[in-house]
Amino acid sequence: MGKYDYIIIGAGSAGAPLAARLSEDPAKEVLLIEAGDDYPDSDKFREDLLNASFMAGAVPGHPNNWAYTGNLTPELPYSVPRGKILGGSSALNGCYFIRGTKEDFDRWEKAGNTEWSYEKVLPYYIKAENDLNFGDTDIHSSNGPVPVYREMKNPYGMTKAFYQACKELGFTYEEDKNAGGEPGYGPVPLNAVDGIRINTGLAYINPNRDRENLTVSGKTFVRRVIFREKKAIGVEVERNGGTEIIHGDQIVLSAGAFNTPHLLMLSGIGPSEELDAVGIDVVHNLPGVGKKFSDHPDIQMGYKPNKVPGPDEQRDNLQSALNFTSTGSEHPGDLEIMLMSLPLGASMLGGSKFKGIADIVKRPGQTLKSVKGISKKRFLQQAMHQGDMMVVIGLQYSKGRGNITITSKDPHKYPRIDYHYLENEYDLSRMREAMRTAVKILTSDAYKQYFKKLTEIDEATLNDDDKLNKWLLTHLASAIHASGSAKMGPSNDPEAVVDQYGRVHGMEGLWVADTSIFPMVPSRGPAATAIMVGERIADFIKEFSKDKEEVNQ
Numbered sequence: 001m002g003k004y005d006y007i008i009i010g011a012g013s014a015g016a017p018l019a020a021r022l023s024e025d026p027a028k029e030v031l032l033i034e035a036g037d038d039y040p041d042s043d044k045f046r047e048d049l050l051n052a053s054f055m056a057g058a059v060p061g062h063p064n065n066w067a068y069t070g071n072l073t074p075e076l077p078y079s080v081p082r083g084k085i086l087g088g089s090s091a092l093n094g095c096y097f098i099r100g101t102k103e104d105f106d107r108w109e110k111a112g113n114t115e116w117s118y119e120k121v122l123p124y125y126i127k128a129e130n131d132l133n134f135g136d137t138d139i140h141s142s143n144g145p146v147p148v149y150r151e152m153k154n155p156y157g158m159t160k161a162f163y164q165a166c167k168e169l170g171f172t173y174e175e176d177k178n179a180g181g182e183p184g185y186g187p188v189p190l191n192a193v194d195g196i197r198i199n200t201g202l203a204y205i206n207p208n209r210d211r212e213n214l215t216v217s218g219k220t221f222v223r224r225v226i227f228r229e230k231k232a233i234g235v236e237v238e239r240n241g242g243t244e245i246i247h248g249d250q251i252v253l254s255a256g257a258f259n260t261p262h263l264l265m266l267s268g269i270g271p272s273e274e275l276d277a278v279g280i281d282v283v284h285n286l287p288g289v290g291k292k293f294s295d296h297p298d299i300q301m302g303y304k305p306n307k308v309p310g311p312d313e314q315r316d317n318l319q320s321a322l323n324f325t326s327t328g329s330e331h332p333g334d335l336e337i338m339l340m341s342l343p344l345g346a347s348m349l350g351g352s353k354f355k356g357i358a359d360i361v362k363r364p365g366q367t368l369k370s371v372k373g374i375s376k377k378r379f380l381q382q383a384m385h386q387g388d389m390m391v392v393i394g395l396q397y398s399k400g401r402g403n404i405t406i407t408s409k410d411p412h413k414y415p416r417i418d419y420h421y422l423e424n425e426y427d428l429s430r431m432r433e434a435m436r437t438a439v440k441i442l443t444s445d446a447y448k449q450y451f452k453k454l455t456e457i458d459e460a461t462l463n464d465d466d467k468l469n470k471w472l473l474t475h476l477a478s479a480i481h482a483s484g485s486a487k488m489g490p491s492n493d494p495e496a497v498v499d500q501y502g503r504v505h506g507m508e509g510l511w512v513a514d515t516s517i518f519p520m521v522p523s524r525g526p527a528a529t530a531i532m533v534g535e536r537i538a539d540f541i542k543e544f545s546k547d548k549e550e551v552n553q
């Protein structure tokens with residue numbers, strides 16, 4: 001087998017756009033490797049993962065879910081889904097397609113990443129989208145691969161009631177959450193059209209399958225990157241029942257915020273004492289690998305509805321959200337409240353919960369394996385409340401940071417993931433404020449036609465800080481937005497893993513392009529930003545290759 005110009009590990013939110021853009025040059029041989037299933041024919045893509053109104057793939061035991069165990073707090077091990085399929089996590093996610101804000105990128109820039117100012121990243125967000133509401137404007141485009149749609153003309157009755165409640169509480173309307181304006185309440189942009197989730201495999205890879213220089217290798221698990229001294233020269237993979245080495249000139253890790261740092265460590269790049277402890281030869285000591293990742297803690301707060309939404313109010317599970325700023329905060333939009341249109345169970349298992357349960361019963365082994373390490377108490381509580389309607393309350397700027405620690409040199413053994421959620425009063429106080437605001441919305445005159453009572457929390461708990469703290473720590477969930485586990489920054493930043501072009505510090509021919517490199521999770525969902533990163537790093541790699549060719553001429 002010949003040597004590839006570019007090998008990309010992971011066909012997810014960032015990896016798929018990266019492979020599509022790099023293979024635009026027919027002179028470059030591109031290999032895109034994906035551990036999960038490949039679906040070259042979009043019409044034959046798994047039906048349960050196309051249906052955007054629920055998140056079947058997020059259920060533990062689903063064959064396209066890596067299903068990690070993450071310790072949200074030391075006492076709360078939780079099942080954390082990630083996509084293992086063409087499209088990666090974009091094939092499983094909630095389709096909330098939202099850009100980071102100017103303040104988010106000011107932070108990235110301030111950390112020494114001048115190539116990531118809001119002005120510099122905006123053209124890449126625009127390049128990625130086909131905005132079905134706004135079309136071509138200064139800040140939107142109708143030419144990109146990812147369709148983006150907000151329900152503005154005919155919002156559901158509950159959406160209108162939510163808007164009215166937010167208005168009465170003094171919040172402002174944010175018509176376009178991708179316009180970089182003041183945070184407020186408004187329609188959620190979704191990368192879903194007519195209820196179909198358009199993942200990055202469908203948007204970027206399948207339309208380009210006819211390119212002879214683009215090879216996609218599904219069901220191919222990368223065990224590690226291999227090096228000649230400090231130069232990456234290929235990858236060791238498992239496929240078709242065997243292990244082999246595939247050579248490439250430039251290797252890009254796009255395996256996501258857990259697997260990218262894990263793969264770096266398996267390949268000998270990471271904190272040397274942790275690699276020594278599990279018997280991995282150190283190729284390069286980079287203490288920041290897996291350290292201090294950021295995410296959004298969230299709470300799924302259940303309530304019994306007065307009025308159950310009808311079948312015509314279930315296409316978009318997530319139609320509206322409020323982004324707002326906590327009292328006295330210097331970080332605009334650090335809180336979020338999302339109104340879900342489906343009950344908790346149906347959000348995961350589908351409109352017909354019996355079909356969803358039937359699917360789970362079909363795979364009891366995988367399901368049991370996936371929930372093995374997690375908190376059974378919380379899992380059962382959630383199962384008991386699957387008929388509840390819910391709002392999802394998110395802390396979008398937090399001080400807590402997580403760590404990913406390698407526990408074995410066996411690439412199939414998952415690393416340990418510790419989130420350190422809500423360990424300080426800064427984060428707790430904001431979460432309390434978000435909870436109390438959500439209750440004000442639900443119990444408002446405008447919303448009360450849809451609200452009967454809260455199901456998991458009482459007033460005495462809500463009104464008492466200590467009691468509420470305890471409740472929060474036992475009812476926590478994660479938004480699954482892990483970012484910054486191999487973060488970018490200048491070489492004099494001891495925690496930086498890659499430079500601002502995505503090149504791993506101290507190494508040659510090795511890049512990272514995915515949510516791991518975010519200096520910090522944006523204050524809104526990271527999926528659109530992951531795609532933007534794939535688009536932007538593709539241009540950096542193209543530029544780098546051009547310079548290299550000029551030097552060699």
Ligand SMILES: Cc1cc2nc3c(=O)[nH]c(=O)nc-3n(C[C@H](O)[C@H](O)[C@H](O)COP(=O)(O)OP(=O)(O)OC[C@H]3O[C@@H](n4cnc5c(N)ncnc54)[C@H](O)[C@@H]3O)c2cc1C
Nearest residue numbers: 010012013014035088089093094096222256515525526527
């Ligand atoms: C259930 C769920 C709901 C979410 N909802 C939203 C939302 O509504 N809005 C939002 O903004 N964000 C959401 N997110 C988060 C968002 O989808 C992710 O942050 C984003 O998709 C991550 O992109 P990525 O490119 O970093 O990684 P991924 O998209 O996860 O891609 C990584 C890819 O690498 C592959 N891979 C990993 N290891 C290997 C290996 N060893 N060998 C070969 N291939 C490998 C994986 O199989 C995967 O395909 C959600 C996430 C989940 C899981």
